[in-house]
Amino acid sequence: MTSLASPPIFGAMESSLEILRALHFAADKHRKQRRKGADRDPYINHPIAVAEVLAREAGVRSAKLLQAAVLHDTIEDTETTPEELERHFGRRVRRLVEEVTDDKKLPSAERKRLQIEHAPKLSKQARRIKLADKICNLRDLAHTPPKGWNLERRIRYLEWSRQVVAGCRGASPKLERLFDRTLRVARAAIDRESGGGHEVPAAARGTLRRRRPA
Numbered sequence: 001m002t003s004l005a006s007p008p009i010f011g012a013m014e015s016s017l018e019i020l021r022a023l024h025f026a027a028d029k030h031r032k033q034r035r036k037g038a039d040r041d042p043y044i045n046h047p048i049a050v051a052e053v054l055a056r057e058a059g060v061r062s063a064k065l066l067q068a069a070v071l072h073d074t075i076e077d078t079e080t081t082p083e084e085l086e087r088h089f090g091r092r093v094r095r096l097v098e099e100v101t102d103d104k105k106l107p108s109a110e111r112k113r114l115q116i117e118h119a120p121k122l123s124k125q126a127r128r129i130k131l132a133d134k135i136c137n138l139r140d141l142a143h144t145p146p147k148g149w150n151l152e153r154r155i156r157y158l159e160w161s162r163q164v165v166a167g168c169r170g171a172s173p174k175l176e177r178l179f180d181r182t183l184r185v186a187r188a189a190i191d192r193e194s195g196g197g198h199e200v201p202a203a204a205r206g207t208l209r210r211r212r213p214a
């Protein structure tokens, strides 16, 4: 009995060590960065939250996918190279992180447009990371929006996230439901805040109502 139980326990421990190794690497790479939100949280809180959504809320158990989630912003936002990721974590993790990395040389509007265009072409695993990433970003936006982001800018961000996620559908019904719920909560928060509606243009308020997911 004992010998039969040993291998899975050993496997779980190995996975935990692999994920801890990725966390250590990402924490070091992001050590000087802060999130855009008004609280200016340490940046590493974000990749941790993304991996946690996958593991806890979507039941993901693949150590490689969780490593990639922890590392998903290292190429885009730090000096990390794809080769470095491959050396430390293998080819699969490198490819996954590359799939969810924007080309920072392009202007922001173009990067945003390309995210919408590329989402349907990503692998299923990469789309799962994208979904968890967008869920976390919307939660942050609802709770601690970046300083200086007025309601209109926040509404535009929600709408853009919705369009990116539209291209990710089919990768994980659980994450998609979670995203829809998060989007509803974020919209409701903005609706409440707009109150008299002076800051939100009439057209955008209409968008909020029309596009509420069923």
Ligand code: ZN
Pocket (backbone or CB within 6 Å): 046, 072, 073, 133
């Ligand atoms: Zn991210």
